[in-house]
Amino acid sequence: MSFFEWLRSVTPDEIKVYYWAAIKIYGSPWFYLGIAVILALEWVRPAVREQRVFSWGLLQDFLWFNLDLAFKAAAFPAFVGFLRLLYARATGGYVVPVLSEWPLWVKVLISFLIFDFLQWFHHWVRHRISALWQFHVIHHSQRELNLFTDLRVHFVEYLVAQVITFIPMFLLGLTPGAIVGTGFVIQWYTRLIHANVRTNFGPLRHLFVSPQFHRIHHSIERRHQDKNFGVILTLWDRAFGTLYPGYDEYPETGVEGVLFAPPSGLSPLAWARDLGGQVLYPFRQLLVMTRGAGSTRTPPRAGDGPRDAPEHAGGPARRPPPGTREPRP
Numbered sequence: 001m002s003f004f005e006w007l008r009s010v011t012p013d014e015i016k017v018y019y020w021a022a023i024k025i026y027g028s029p030w031f032y033l034g035i036a037v038i039l040a041l042e043w044v045r046p047a048v049r050e051q052r053v054f055s056w057g058l059l060q061d062f063l064w065f066n067l068d069l070a071f072k073a074a075a076f077p078a079f080v081g082f083l084r085l086l087y088a089r090a091t092g093g094y095v096v097p098v099l100s101e102w103p104l105w106v107k108v109l110i111s112f113l114i115f116d117f118l119q120w121f122h123h124w125v126r127h128r129i130s131a132l133w134q135f136h137v138i139h140h141s142q143r144e145l146n147l148f149t150d151l152r153v154h155f156v157e158y159l160v161a162q163v164i165t166f167i168p169m170f171l172l173g174l175t176p177g178a179i180v181g182t183g184f185v186i187q188w189y190t191r192l193i194h195a196n197v198r199t200n201f202g203p204l205r206h207l208f209v210s211p212q213f214h215r216i217h218h219s220i221e222r223r224h225q226d227k228n229f230g231v232i233l234t235l236w237d238r239a240f241g242t243l244y245p246g247y248d249e250y251p252e253t254g255v256e257g258v259l260f261a262p263p264s265g266l267s268p269l270a271w272a273r274d275l276g277g278q279v280l281y282p283f284r285q286l287l288v289m290t291r292g293a294g295s296t297r298t299p300p301r302a303g304d305g306p307r308d309a310p311e312h313a314g315g316p317a318r319r320p321p322p323g324t325r326e327p328r329p
């Protein structure tokens with residue numbers, strides 16, 4: 001028996017089904033065509049004209065994209081399957097009885113609304129809780145926002161996010177295909193809103209999150225901070241007072257004092273060190289926070305200093321003092 005046959009025989013069906021769904025999605029040529037279309041949009045209508053389509057920032061986030069693929073192929077389906085098993089054990093597989101009778105499209109629509117709200121909610125939480133921000137800051141630190149930035153997400157963030165977002169889907173009795181499919185559609189959307197594309201979606205801007213809307217969220221400028229947390233609908237930001245009303249601004253992005261400057265060359269070692277530095281950064285920060293608890297200094301916020309303070313590749317030059325970060329520096 002080969003290793004793979006053995007692996008198949010010992011993997012529970014509840015987990016296997018997520019692997020099949022992931023293979024189907026990432027093996028599709030449409031996936032690669034979609035990426036080509038967004039890159040073309042970045043070329044035709046860039047939000048920041050000075051940013052090249054094939055920038056070093058793109059390569060940096062492409063590495064995150066691959067790390068994400070590896071993570072999703074190796075651990076994510078097992079994690080969702082494991083969550084489902086835990087859920088079944090804890091609740092006996094409880095499904096809201098009324099909804100389970102409804103057609104699939106109604107369930108998908110309702111779960112989308114719940115999912116979108118929960119995305120807004122845990123995004124907001126990741127900005128408010130200092131320990132979680134240390135992981136989320138990796139996503140925000142990109143100065144050359146691009147279509148792969150949506151996957152510039154630390155795996156610890158995924159684990160927190162999935163627990164929050166998948167439990168309601170189990171409650172609604174959605175099939176693994178519908179769950180992974182919903183996640184897939186949302187992923188394409190988030191890929192588009194991170195792209196360096198100049199559009200606010202015209203009249204649809206009041207309803208849907210656009211690349212311009214999300215660029216405000218990534219802005220390095222203080223007046224934009226802690227705004228526009230939404231992922232697909234602008235409804236939640238509107239309802240909870242976190243919406244930024246300017247629809248024609250395309251600010252520079254990043255976090256003041258935190259820069260992971262991509263290596264400007266193709267040395268594999270330099271890129272591996274760059275990626276490793278980003279993965280380890282939050283853990284280092286947490287260590288510093290636990291050691292230095294009690295400090296009362298206010299961390300640097302965007303706008304407090306010169307935009308391009310001297311920083312070095314692989315980590316921030318000025319790290320916020322431990323345990324003192326205000327929500328979203």
Ligand SMILES: [Zn+2]
Pocket residue numbers: 123127136140217
């Ligand atoms: Zn954020």
Ligand SMILES: [Zn+2]
Pocket residue numbers: 139149150194214218
């Ligand atoms: Zn983002």
